[in-house]
Each structure stands twice: as C-alpha cells, then as structure tokens.
Amino acid sequence: MLVIKIGGSLVDLDPLLQDIAACQEPLLLVHGANRELNDLSTRLGHPPRMVTSERGEVSRFSDALTMDHFLMAYAGKQNKRIVERLRALGANAVGLSAMDGGIAVGRRKPDLRIKEGDRVKLLHGDHSGTIEEVEPRLLRLLIDSGYLPVITPPAISRDGVAINVDGDRLAMEIGTALGAERLLIFADTPGFMRDVSDDRSVIPQIHLDEVERIAEYGKGRARVKLLAAAQAIRHGIKAVGLLDGRGEHPLTRAFEGAGTWVTA
Numbered sequence: 001m002l003v004i005k006i007g008g009s010l011v012d013l014d015p016l017l018q019d020i021a022a023c024q025e026p027l028l029l030v031h032g033a034n035r036e037l038n039d040l041s042t043r044l045g046h047p048p049r050m051v052t053s054e055r056g057e058v059s060r061f062s063d064a065l066t067m068d069h070f071l072m073a074y075a076g077k078q079n080k081r082i083v084e085r086l087r088a089l090g091a092n093a094v095g096l097s098a099m100d101g102g103i104a105v106g107r108r109k110p111d112l113r114i115k116e117g118d119r120v121k122l123l124h125g126d127h128s129g130t131i132e133e134v135e136p137r138l139l140r141l142l143i144d145s146g147y148l149p150v151i152t153p154p155a156i157s158r159d160g161v162a163i164n165v166d167g168d169r170l171a172m173e174i175g176t177a178l179g180a181e182r183l184l185i186f187a188d189t190p191g192f193m194r195d196v197s198d199d200r201s202v203i204p205q206i207h208l209d210e211v212e213r214i215a216e217y218g219k220g221r222a223r224v225k226l227l228a229a230a231q232a233i234r235h236g237i238k239a240v241g242l243l244d245g246r247g248e249h250p251l252t253r254a255f256e257g258a259g260t261w262v263t264a
Helices: 014-022 034-043 064-088 137-144 167-178 208-217 221-234 250-255
Strands: 002-006 027-031 050-052 058-060 093-097 104-108 112-116 119-123 129-134 148-152 155-157 182-187 205-207 239-244 260-263
Touching (some): 014 064, 014 250, 034 064, 050 112, 064 148, 137 148, 148 167, 167 182, 208 260, 239 250
Parallel strands (some): 002 027, 027 148, 093 148
Antiparallel strands (some): 112 119, 239 260
16 A cells, blocks of 8 residues: 655656556555745735744644645646546546545644744634544445545644645545555656755655754755654554656656655
8 A cells, every 4th residue: 555645845846746647556646735825815816924933933824714725736636637538538536625425534723823024923713733643444345446546735624624734644544544555756856855955865764763853954844754754653554755756757756765765
C-alpha cells in the first residue's frame, strides 16, 4: 500500500499523474492546492494573509471568507481536475475531501497567537485545526473495490466545521491508518537540502535519530515536511520520500532512489 502526496506548489502535474495512473500497486493520493488558492483569493479581492506563530511557523490565516475560497480551490477545481485527468489516463479515480464521511476529524483552533515584530497578537475567527482521528473504513472500501481515492483538505472539526489542516500531516495520518508501507511526498524541490540555494546539497537518506539535528537546515515548509516524515516513521510507515515532482517520470525516479528518504 502506497500513499502519495502532491504539493500545491507544483505547476505541471501531468507527468506525475501519468506515472500514478500506470502504477500497479494499490495507492491513495492526497493533494494540496496552495498556489490555486493564492491565485483565486487574490482575484476575488481577498489576498492571502500569512502569519507567523509564536514558535516561528508561517501559516495562512483562514477566516470564514478564506475557507469559502479554500473549498473552491481544494475540494473544487484542483480535486476535480486531478480526478478528470486520472480517469482520462485509465485510473478509476474518485475525489473526496477529508471531511467527507468523517475521514479526518480534528480540533478547530479559532484563536491564533501570532508575532508581528516584537508584539504578540491574538487573531479571532480562524478556521485552522489539527487532526485528532482518521476513520479509514470508507477509504478501504474504495481501494478494495478498485478505486483510486483522491483526497484533499479540509478535515472536519468535532462540532461540524470545515478546518484547514496541513496536507502533509493529513497524508501521514491516512497512511498510518491504512497501514501503508511507504509515503511519497512530491514538491517543487529535489529533496531535503542542507542549503536551499544549492540543489546539489540534497541529503539522500536520513535516519529517524538524525531528524532533529538535520531539521535545523530546513526552512519553512521543508522543515515541516521532514518533521511530518519523522512522525510517519514513528507511527509505523517504513519509509517516507521527500521527492521532486517536476520533470518526466517523477514516480519512477522515486522508486529508483531519487530525492530524500527518511527511514527508521
């Protein structure tokens, strides 16, 4: 069992989708739509507001209007375009959000503490959250029936509100719940790099006991992805790939050992 995550920063998904459609192994696809959401929100006059938490993590402030745009971009355009292309390629794809059937249930954090300069501020009305539980029965039913599930955030909160959750962590939680052997995370970088300005500095393999030290090289999303990979290994997934989704045959290259692989 294989779980693949496609990052929302990738521009040309077609080579990867061709590889996925041709893959003979049972798999599930999770995707983001960050670039689509940024473009849509800007065109609709509500550009993205990125904020920095007290811990230094950058995230999107997801107010009610942003969540409307989120549903349009993630569960709407991007999900259905991916399903459309996979079906054209012969894959029996079916698209769902993580809140459908209660696939991923979590806790909403309506108040967000952020730093602006030296000041700490409290923002109200956020629709972000953390995943607390994954129910894999619907996904197993689909996979066992020959479908390729295509899953995207949002998840659903316990009080029935759509919540923006991290796509890499969603993929990790789903992979863990399904007992996947491998989790492959594709983005627009060649892997985890010691120097983000040097593609030649990709670290090909990282063992679990090295993650905390090596994570210091990572900035922003790269660090989040590495920490999510480490959590996946702790939860029983045997290997996590941080991989380049650009160019021809990215899945084939991943199977041949390209990118960065996190293992126990």
